[in-house]
Amino acid sequence: MTDISPHDTGSLPSPNGDGGSGATGEFVQQWRNAAYNCFSSGHKFCREVCPVMQVTRNESWTPTAFHANVVAMEQGELQLTDIADDYVNCTGCGACELRCPNTLFTGDFYRFRTRTVDLVKAMRALAVDQGIHQPGWQRWNLLTDERSHEPVLGEVPVSQDHVRDWSQGLDIPVGGESILFVDCEAAFYRTSVPRAVAQILRRAGYEFGLMNEQWCCGGPAAEMGYLEQSQRFARHNLDDWRAGGVKRVLVLDPHDYITFTEDYPKYFGEEYDIEIVLVVELFAEMIADGRLAPSVPIERTITYHDPCRLNKRKGIWQAPRQILSAIPGLTFHDVDRVTQWSYCSGGGGGLPIEKPELTARISESRVDKAAQLGVDTLVSACPWSERPLSEAGDAKAIDVVDIHELLAESLGIEVGGRRGQ
Amino acid sequence: MSTYRYSEQYRPPEARQVTDVAIERFADIFEVDPKLMTAHVVQQVFPNWDTLRIVASRHDHLDWMHRHWAEKVVSGQRLLDELDD
Amino acid sequence: MTIAPALTEPVLDDLRQVVGGEHVLTDRAARFNRARVPAPFPVHRWSERVPDLVVLPGSTEEVSEVVRIANAHRIPIVPRDGGTGLTDGAVPLRHGIVVDVKRMNDIKEIDEVNRTCTVGTGINMLKLNEVLGRYGLIYPDDPASYPCSLVGGRIGTSGWSLIGSRYGHSRDLVLSFDFVLPTGRVIHVGDGAGRKLSKSSSGYQLKHLFMGHQGTLGIATEATLKLYPKPEAELSPFFAFPDYDSAYRAVGELARAGIATFAGAVLFDEWKVDYLRRDDEAYIPQPADVRALVCAVAYGYEDEVVAGGRRLMRIARDNGGRYLGDEVSEGDWAARHDRYATPLHGRTLAGQVIPMSWHCEDAAINYTNLPQVRLEWHEIVRRLRERFDMFDDWGMFAYTSADTGVDYLTEIDVGIWEQRLDDESWAAWVQAKKDIAEVALRYGGSISACHGSCREGEVDLVPQELGGGYDVMLDVKRALDPNNIMNPGKYGLDRAYEPEAGGAR
């Protein structure tokens, strides 16, 4: 039911083996030590970095509660039905698990760290498995399954026929050793991002193609608990890469990057022999070695939004800053990566689908922080953050720009495409 | 730039015993002797990137904590050296 | 478990009217998650402490109305802020209503000229200081729980700060606050009635009374805090010693030196050093003759810190301290909130790693009594561990409380494998806590410098510690809380309502 082995969660079967029978019992057994490791410290260093907590101040929706609930299940005090809805309130940003002393100070030593994001995903999967659905997520994943892409355009359908529309006029071949994978949001909604990326790659003389039959990466389905669907999509994509002789997948979206470097390895194990390259890191390298030389000055006063999945979950924060410092004309009011552990757009983990009002409050709070710096532009490197941030930015006259769009502009590239609707 | 390759992530460097209870795999990063985590809590699957991410984040966090409390840190070594002058 | 009969629909409706429907939580998960603090407790007894419902008020007026309703219906109330308190203060013993004040976390005013700020008591100090830093200011209340405890809880416990020797503790740093009494009446408590006064001699000095009562006298909702310039420089040298005695001598001299920028000193004993060798990157490689540690800390302008720092370095060196170097010194101080309380420090007697809750038994002890208290406390924990392989001695710290070296927050950290706590081992632990408290009193100390003393075990000794003062506590409690609705069951204050209760009269 879940894709978690004891060695992912650090639990051995409990001596008394309680916590219910069937899938729920198995889940509790798998997570009991991980849950206790939080419960028994109970310090809540995670609380003030949690984006949901910061705007709701509701202790039921803290990483601490998410772990304590498992302990209560083991004690027979709480049932899945008591808690399933609470687990909606997480963007999967990873701040809590990184800030937890059990990760930050002893995680590497014991090879045992706090895994709130995995726990939330597993609890959501357990709920789906037990027939407890969140209506928005159920519909979203149904449509995704039907269309092989996420319904990011609402009523406007997305489909296989249109997944490469963003590249119109760029004549990008299909196939090759290196392919560019474009997430649903960028492929259909913010098409300026993949257009910028593709044209920068071309400018640098980097050979690449598009995927033969690209489906959604499957990551969002896994985040919302639809694990079987996620695995099916992943299988399709891996098979497609294999069939086309793909060796390397270039990724522009941090969410895809997580899926390809965390979910796929779990699904496929040793079989997974595809190289994953994060475009923002590639571009920083190309600037450093002179393959790219941004020269068109961009007169903007900016700050940078560290995408959670890069900064917190992967520790990638230098490359984007290297790119920004190479763009002439920018006035850059940077906020350091550690302060940004408590920043989030609210756009992750399916939150905007199920609780758009909460996403809006989180992105407003993020944009407020940018506004206090007196900037006119908030630069992000994550297409999924850019929609909620733009909506919040409009109210504060702050323009939300993707780092790849900005780099392309400084390279004198006419990007084209749309920055959303 | 760090290209992700599965084959590079799941084989940590050889361990060196540091004390009775600690080993070292990556330079200057200590780990518990795995034999101490066999009875009650077992170690998780830990790709190499994750170990390195945590260590780097810890150092960034410690630097941040200094800056949070004061503009600069005075070196104790410098003061000690001055005592001898 | 169902909601108490007193909380019938009309009462719930009234509460919803006051705070809004979405801020009255009755679901099981919400209630279970406000029945816990980090202090260990047998997990199988969790449900004993679950409240009937939770309210999340957004203003002083709302708190006052909630308390009024509760008082009218005789429903117990438990104030809860960060929920990090280590003496179960925020845990309901009689069910009732948890008033969770975390939503009240606004910064209402920053007064740069008078150097104060006014905040909702649900705010966290680290978060506050992120904002104050932009003004070059700091609110220097620095418990080890700095990233997670909140101003209301600091008031409720009268908290202790790691750098209190320089800046004072919560009681010194909180100038005044709005306070909802158990009847719902709102008063302003401070020095005199002013919001921003640090010293008054008008009337009774009520501020002290309304801090550290563990929520038994009411709820602080908005507080005005004293601010300092953000320090220019920090110094935090760590020194190694071959034995406890020389480290003990050194810490005493450092604390007594009267250096103006001195913010605190910490003594780590042999048990603590052994424990650090389990998993702390700074101590794993230390040679075997490192058996005790001392750290001293200074904050201020760079020239002052350098001048004072030279003295600190000389004192430590002359007392046989070996400087551990900048990297360890700076890193360990910056890790002061994080390093010492993670569960996997726990070990069975066979050395296997187990997830243990950290429990800090603290007391206020005079310098001269530290060595004896230390030995007796370790012996208590040794006997406990001998009987139950679910307790672990994590060593002792002694921290200066004042700038003169008079007394120390003395703590023994005990790891407790909560997953395995049964009734027998729990009873043994409660007895050990009592023994630990008894030692503190025998040496003229106080049961707690920091967390409060209302847990099972220690709480029985509070009347002995306070003597006639405890009778005054009973009188005050009865006078302010006629219906015993404010955090009932804590500090043995139920006695105030017994027919034969004599009080201080």
Ligand SMILES: Cc1cc2nc3c(=O)[nH]c(=O)nc-3n(C[C@H](O)[C@H](O)[C@H](O)COP(=O)(O)OP(=O)(O)OC[C@H]3O[C@@H](n4cnc5c(N)ncnc54)[C@H](O)[C@@H]3O)c2cc1C
């Ligand atoms: C890792 C760790 C380290 C710690 N280090 C220290 C330390 O160095 N120094 C120290 O002093 N403590 C320390 N503590 C203990 C704890 O953090 C403090 O007691 C803190 O003051 C509690 O604050 P809180 O916001 O979590 O309060 P809570 O736990 O929510 O409440 C504490 C008490 O105050 C009452 N209360 C809460 N809010 C209010 C209010 N608004 N008005 C009136 N009463 C209220 C509660 O009823 C309860 O009795 C530590 C705890 C942990 C987990």
